[in-house]
Amino acid sequence: MTNYEKLEAIHCAIQEALNGNLLELEQALVFVEQLREPYLKEKTINQDYKDGWRYIVWVGGNDDYYKNYKDAKRDADEWKDKGYDDVIIERIKEIG
Secondary structure, three states, rough: OOOOHHHHHHHHHHHHHHHHOOOHHHHHHHHHHHHHHHHHHHHHHHHHHHHOOOEEEEEOOOOEEEEHHHHHHHHHHHHHOOOOOEEEEOOOOOOO
16 A cells, blocks of 8 residues: 555545544554654664664664674674574664
């Protein structure tokens, strides 16, 4: 579904809600979250960058932030030595 189609569905859901039919609001909220997520991520990443963070070490779904690669690499290696195989180092770049 395109972003335009999502906006149309949201518009329709609001119109229906104004007429007393609330059934489409839940799906409309899902679409709103999908449309705003990229903007929230960009804002968060830019703030992380401004705060001096340059790397994220992901272990599973958990994240640790680092200001230099040496520290990030050291901790990533420590997690791998403990037997974790889902360890990723992500470089933070300013967006925009």
